[in-house]
Amino acid sequence: MTEPLIIDIKRNALDDGPGIRTVVFFKGCPLSCVWCQNPEAINPGLEVMYSPGDCLDCGACQEACPTGALDLQRQPYPIDLANCRHCTVCVDQCPSKGLRRMGRSYTVEELAGEVLRDRAFYRNSGGGVTLSGGEATLYPDFQMRLLPILKQQGIHITLETCGYYSRPQFERHILPYLDLIFFDLKFADAGQHQRYTGKRNDLILANFRQLVKLSRIPVLPRIPLIPGITTTPENLQGIADFLRSENVHEVALLPYNPLWSEKAKHLGQALTYRHSQWLSGEELTACSRYFAGFTIRPF
Numbered sequence: 218m219t220e221p222l223i224i225d226i227k228r229n230a231l232d233d234g235p236g237i238r239t240v241v242f243f244k245g246c247p248l249s250c251v252w253c254q255n256p257e258a259i260n261p262g263l264e265v266m267y268s269p270g271d272c273l274d275c276g277a278c279q280e281a282c283p284t285g286a287l288d289l290q291r292q293p294y295p296i297d298l299a300n301c302r303h304c305t306v307c308v309d310q311c312p313s314k315g316l317r318r319m320g321r322s323y324t325v326e327e328l329a330g331e332v333l334r335d336r337a338f339y340r341n342s343g344g345g346v347t348l349s350g351g352e353a354t355l356y357p358d359f360q361m362r363l364l365p366i367l368k369q370q371g372i373h374i375t376l377e378t379c380g381y382y383s384r385p386q387f388e389r390h391i392l393p394y395l396d397l398i399f400f401d402l403k404f405a406d407a408g409q410h411q412r413y414t415g416k417r418n419d420l421i422l423a424n425f426r427q428l429v430k431l432s433r434i435p436v437l438p439r440i441p442l443i444p445g446i447t448t449t450p451e452n453l454q455g456i457a458d459f460l461r462s463e464n465v466h467e468v469a470l471l472p473y474n475p476l477w478s479e480k481a482k483h484l485g486q487a488l489t490y491r492h493s494q495w496l497s498g499e500e501l502t503a504c505s506r507y508f509a510g511f512t513i514r515p516f
């Protein structure tokens with residue numbers, strides 16, 4: 218797989234690295250976390266998102282579907298994915314934003330052009346581009362063509378990664394161009410990692426260790442605080458112990474945001490985790506206690 222789909226290019230972002238940034242969301246991830254905040258980024262292929270609030274109930278999509286996969290009576294997601302060819306004819310027929318295409322392909326040159334458009338903002342604010350997703354490291358062939366173009370123009374490049382990547386390709390084609398890495402650590406225990414993300418964490422922990430040992434750039438571990446899943450005392454203590462053993466004493470804690478679940482439902486995904494409240498200040502404080510002596514970065 219070489220040419221990735223892009224879900225979104227978010228400009229003027231202030232939370233994904235220093236300064237003003239353009240965040241590129243790559244589609245496709247090797248993990249499938251049950252709480253994924255960007256559920257449209259898990260599947261690398263084209264998807265159709267349904268927005269009932271924008272639907273006019275005109276029936277044009279249902280009429281146009283060549284396979285009969287779309288039935289507006291079927292809610293919360295009207296498409297039978299087993300019969301959908303992902304042709305997106307239904308999206309083309311939709312007069313509103315009731316149906317939207319998730320994923321668009323760009324050539325390397327097109328994407329570089331999009332990112333370089335904001336160069337003046339990066340220069341004035343100390344910002345740059347952030348590769349996010351999904352998982353940008355899934356596409357080393359694409360990155361090895363994109364990143365040198367951006368680097369040549371002096372662009373600061375941040376990577377947000379789940380850490381599940383092939384090290385030789387990463388170290389050869391991606392790492393040399395990076396200036397900062399946000400590295401997600403979700404579980405200390407491999408079995409829990411497998412249960413909630415679909416993959417064990419051995420590779421992720423090994424990649425993290427190697428990166429901390431060899432890297433010339435800052436690597437900030439980020440821990441998503443998912444109530445009842447990653448926030449257990451055993452898990453937070455386990456992650457804190459792992460970081461101390463690697464001599465890392467800085468961490469970002471990412472408070473849970475429940476908005477993902479509506480998106481997941483409207484992509485036809487089955488939910489196996491439900492939690493509708495945002496993480497409270499008290500919960501965040503309680504989680505922070507496991508990281509006594511760390512510098513805790515806001516996120």
Ligand code: SF4
Pocket residue numbers: 265281282283284285286287296300301302303304305306307308
């Ligand atoms: S993407 Fe194509 S096959 Fe799938 S529901 Fe839409 S029109 Fe039908």
Ligand code: SF4
Pocket residue numbers: 271272273274275276277278279289310311312313314315316
């Ligand atoms: S075409 Fe769009 S607006 Fe019309 S029923 Fe389908 S999703 Fe709703």
